[in-house]
Amino acid sequence: MALTWKDIIHFSVKGNPTPDTRVEKSESEWKQLLTPEQFRITRKKGTEAPHSGALCSVHDAGKYGCICCGTLLFDSSIKFESGTGWPSFTQPIKENAIKYIKDSSFGMVRVEVLCNTCDAHLGHVFPDGPPPSGLRYCINSVSMKMIKE
Ligand SMILES: [Zn+2]
Numbered sequence: 001m002a003l004t005w006k007d008i009i010h011f012s013v014k015g016n017p018t019p020d021t022r023v024e025k026s027e028s029e030w031k032q033l034l035t036p037e038q039f040r041i042t043r044k045k046g047t048e049a050p051h052s053g054a055l056c057s058v059h060d061a062g063k064y065g066c067i068c069c070g071t072l073l074f075d076s077s078i079k080f081e082s083g084t085g086w087p088s089f090t091q092p093i094k095e096n097a098i099k100y101i102k103d104s105s106f107g108m109v110r111v112e113v114l115c116n117t118c119d120a121h122l123g124h125v126f127p128d129g130p131p132p133s134g135l136r137y138c139i140n141s142v143s144m145k146m147i148k149e
Contacts, residue, residue, distance in 0.1 A: 002133045003091060003092070005127040005135060008100055008127075008135065009111075013102070019071075019096050019099075019116040020096065021071075022117060023068070023071075024118070027043065030042075031043075034067070034068065038142055041140050041142045041143055042142070043068075043120070047140060048140045049085075050084065050085025050086060053086060053141025053142060055144060055146060058146060060076060061076050061077075062075075062076050063075050063076065063093065063147045064076070064087075064144040064146055064147070065144065065145050066115040066117065066118060067120065068143075069120070071097060071117040073092060073115065073122070073144065074089045074139070078090050078093075082129075086138045086139060087140075087141055088137060088139070089137040090136070090137070091133055091135065092137070097116055098113050098114070098115070098116055098122070099116040100113060100114075100125070101113075111126075112124055113125050113137060122143045123140050
């Protein structure tokens with residue numbers, strides 16, 4: 001069943017679904033595994049410049065995995081062109097793939113999305129996506145790698 005904004009708010013307030021597995025590393029271990037840009041975005045909650053991401057205009061069939069731990073996050077069949085300059089999806093690949101955290105930074109209340117396996121920062125989710133779910137997962141290209149089919 002597709003997730004809706006109500007489900008997202010519920011997860012961010014009441015707690016997230018349990019992931020299949022957990023990957024936990026220290027900051028210095030991640031630093032060794034990632035490029036400086038990957039580290040800045042995924043471990044320091046950075047944001048890449050719009051339209052800069054390598055995966056933004058990719059619409060090949062495949063799956064998108066977390067750049068840090070490889071957990072599958074999204075499928076190309078649920079990717080859509082949002083015009084925002086970041087890869088956008090309407091649903092996660094699996095309900096427990098993503099973790100949702102209420103984010104009140106920059107004077108706005110938003111919902112941050114993280115990899116539920118390793119807590120990598122991915123981006124944010126907004127309630128202004130296309131039907132039927134109405135969700136728009138706005139994700140940094142740098143946070144993901146594509147696994148082509
Ligand atoms: Zn991960």
